[in-house]
Amino acid sequence: MQLKWLEDFIVLAQERSYTRAAELRHVTHPAFGRRIRALEAWAGTPLVEPGSGPVRLTAAGQVFLDTAEQMARNLAQSHEELRAVAGRQARTVTLTTGRTLARTVVADLLVRLRPVMKDCELCILTRALADTVALLERGEADFSIAYHHPALAIRLDARQFSHITLASDRLVPVSRATAQGTALHPLAGAGPIPYLAYARTLALGRLVEDQLAHHPVTQRLQRTVECDSADAQYEYVHKGLGVAWLPWSMVHADCKAGRLAKAGDRSMEAKFDVRLYRPKRRLSTQAEAIWHAIATR
Secondary structure (H helix, E strand, O other): OOHHHHHHHHHHHHHOOHHHHHHHOOOOHHHHHHHHHHHHHHHOOOOEOOOOOOOOEOHHHHHHHHHHHHHHHHHHHHHHHHHHHHHHHHOEEEEEEOHHHHHOHHHHHHHHHHHHOOOOEEEEEEOOHHHHHHHHHOOOOOEEEEEEOOOOOOOOOOOOEEEEEEEEEEEEEEEEEOOOOOEOOOOOOOOOEEEEEEOOOOHHHHHHHHHHOOOHHHHHEEEEEEEOOHHHHHHHHHOOOOEEEEEHHHHHHHHHHOOEEEOOOHHHOEEEEEEEEEEOOOOOHHHHHHHHHHHOO
8 A cells, every 4th residue: 555545545535526636646537546446456445436426435435534634644744753853863963971071071062162063963972981982883973072091991993983182181189178278088197088989880980999009098098988970979079078089170160269179199190181082984064063173173
């Protein structure tokens, strides 16, 4: 059964004339008649009463008319919805990154990219580091923004993917500040230090572990909380619950304002880069415009 047969039948029922219906459907009278007969053969029963004069539908034809009209409406609506989805997909650029980077580096990037994003929508997917890389490799994302450090294994084939460095940052041990502006939980103090640790599934967690692997202060860190969210750790630090290693880009304003304070010296900080990765193949016009705007900043 073909959609055009349904449309022919609906027009025929409305016009009650083969000649007029054929004209409206832009086919010859014989061709139109053959299509109605083909529809009846598919239905397995006559839909139009035989004879001359105005067209009359059979009882089966009347019942089928309601079905045909509903099917035509549904198909037309689906067609419009599919066109809308296709149009949106054509102008959508997908970026995958971590939750902390989405809040810091990506937020700053969006401000810079506003002039080139007028004709597109940026879909941001937050995932663990390994998942962001996998999405890029499978072609389910145009870009990936991820941490880069020797302790983090990102294995993307350089023959297929390229990257640029967006920023350099560092993880800094911070604590709630006292009224005097010093750390409430200094790493240089005596006794155990309440430590707000990352889950090892986080890239930040692996960076901190690498930094603390052979540092003597590790012996005095007492794990009180383990969490897979840097945003949550940020709140816990503000409440004075302990020391956490947080990106300087996230806490520098708080340290400057005296709400937080560094809990250790430079030897306790872990430096890392933030990279933007993309496939070397040609991307959409919108994605290429975004890459060009970032690469030529």
